[in-house]
């Protein structure tokens with residue numbers, strides 16, 4: 001079990017409550033990390049739904065209350081776990097931004113890779129006020145531009161400095177990168193290197209800082225880099241494990257997942273590879289505690305903003321783990337079906353026994 005004492009006890013949590021370990025176990029979590037949820041999950045839920053409604057309205061689609069958001073789970077909205085210490089005045093907008101990010105990723109998944117790369121570039125250009133001269137964007141990208149611009153303005157209005165950092169990350173990192181190069185199927189380290197280039201965890205850190213109302217400098221990030229590196233690896237392994245049941249049906253050239261890496265490089269069966277990634281999650285969590293401990297010993301006199309940030313890392317990943325094990329996004333057919341829309345009926349039927357249904361889930365096609 002991990003540390004139960006805060007690394008910097010002089011900065012206790014005030015906007016969240018700790019989740020019962022038994023509840024985590026019942027949900028199938030095996031993390032040794034603690035998990036917390038923001039006490040205003042209702043606001044996060046409102047932000048998520050607002051993003052979905054805006055997206056549906058802009059696409060001339062009907063939003064209905066049965067539709068669940070990308071970041072929904074029956075135990076709480078993803079933002080409430082990932083940004084559990086978020087201040088009350090920005091919980092709704094942060095959850096909106098988080099949902100929009102997921103919607104954007106899903107939208108890109110439906111385009112072929114060259115089209116998606118161009119669309120991605122154009123969205124970035126729009127946000128950094130460069131002229132879009134590359135022809136017509138897909139309609140959904142134009143819609144996303146509008147929604148992003150509006151929510152970024154909301155963030156800036158709440159907190160100019162921290163909001164600007166979030167905007168910069170979205171344009172510089174998150175919107176710039178997209179899987180186009182081939183995924184290295186060599187070592188776990190090489191794989192992480194590739195993932196860090198393609199998944200902007202920096203955006204996540206900046207969103208956490210925005211939630212706290214305490215922007216961090218580049219020097220702050222450099223100082224914390226060993227700690228952020230192990231946190232990011234743990235996050236990615238957790239994501240890989242829980243998204244594998246869906247990702248395994250994607251185009252084999254585009255699967256970025258440690259389970260797939262082990263199947264390909266270590267001639268493991270799928271079951272063995274899953275067991276290995278589970279063990280990797282635990283090993284990385286154990287390493288996280290060691291690195292955090294030495295980091296805190298080496299830097300006892302951090303400014304408040306850093307102490308708070310170091311304190312939230314463990315429960316934010318623990319909470320993400322809990323969300324992953326409970327969300328329809330990773331556990332329901334609703335998301336599986338669009339991914340395999342090209343798959344044969346035979347394959348769909350073969351998948352059915354594996355589907356985990358949640359209350360209100362749509363009926364799988366027969």
Ligand SMILES: [Mg+2]
Pocket residue numbers: 239240243244247
């Ligand atoms: Mg994944």
